[in-house]
């Protein structure tokens with residue numbers, strides 16, 4: 325079969341880290357990158373120069389007009405995702421979109437229906453249930469290894485991560501990528517950017533949430549970004565309570581600072597407590613539990629101790645050795661899930677319906693915080 329022809333939407337931090345994966349032999353044999361668009365044209369041009377026969381565009385519409393493009397991967401600010409996914413689907417392109425796919429559940433409904441009606445693949449990150457440890461945690465809980473699940477906790481803190489990213493510290497088009505949008509509506513804040521990973525893992529393991537309530541606000545009202553003072557108009561400090569039914573609960577956080585595991589910047593993996601035991605990170609009752617690929621993960625420089633990074637990134641389905649020294653392996657994996665689905669008709673466990681459910685949790689958590697009323701979810705996956 326001919327190679328899938330891919331276009332990158334955005335040439336900022338994530339996409340510049342992902343592009344080298346498409347120069348590795350096994351990936352280059354199945355995917356050809358032929359377009360990059362970014363309103364900062366020199367940034368798109370610098371990115372396109374990494375590939376043979378790849379064109380730079382200063383707008384998505386211009387790139388979508390290229391009939392040769394089969395699919396796009398969207399790595400633009402989150403507040404743009406809904407309109408961009410929509411435009412790409414209308415243009416007949418398959419879509420991988422970074423988290424979070426949309427801001428609202430209604431928008432997600434619209435995209436799912438549009439993709440279905442046009443028989444196109446729509447695959448949103450993050451594919452947390454591709455991770456072997458998450459699949460194993462689900463199995464351990466489902467088979468009663470910790471007795472009856474009582475509650476769980478997961479989340480992530482914003483910290484200074486996006487302010488400090490290397491792609492934002494310089495003075496040319498590839499190194500002066502502006503992070504302001506992470507602190508603005510729509511789409512900024514730690515829930516849509518980070519807690520989304522935790523919620524995908526949590527719901528992938530425990531199933532859909534029935535009700536949500538939350539407290540939420542802005543802890544740090546101004547940020548200093550590359551010498552400029554930016555007003556933060558998103559909530560950067562949210563704690564939510566989730567009801568899975570049958571009196572099983574979880575706490576999920578997206579805070580300005582502070583994680584439940586000491587020394588860990590992002591604590592995406594959950595902690596699960598049951599009547600006969602607990603799972604914390606990669607340990608069951610204080611002992612490491614086994615899962616597919618664990619031996620390989622343990623041989624990595626970090627010892628495979630972080631559930632979501634280091635060695636545990638090396639054991640995803642497409643992260644062969646040629647990719648090990650590169651960045652953002654989990655996002656690369658999500659793109660390849662779309663590629664396989666398009667090329668081979670191989671449906672992924674990563675679905676737009678799951679992403680919609682997580683989006684509804686976030687949307688209703690904000691509504692619950694605003695109204696003081698617990699909210700009932702309408703979506704399943």
Ligand SMILES: NC(=O)c1ccc[n+]([C@@H]2O[C@H](COP(=O)([O-])OP(=O)(O)OC[C@H]3O[C@@H](n4cnc5c(N)ncnc54)[C@H](O)[C@@H]3O)[C@@H](O)[C@H]2O)c1
Nearest residue numbers: 333334335336337338361362363399400401422423424501
């Ligand atoms: N930064 C990370 O560590 C990281 C990791 C994983 C996923 N992501 C996700 O990737 C996405 C992008 O994040 P980022 O950190 O790369 O953002 P970024 O700010 O670094 O880059 C965004 C790029 O999109 C461009 N852009 C703006 N408007 C556009 C438009 N209309 N069309 C095309 N491009 C446009 C910007 O010029 C910029 O180059 C988000 O969904 C984010 O959650 C980011």
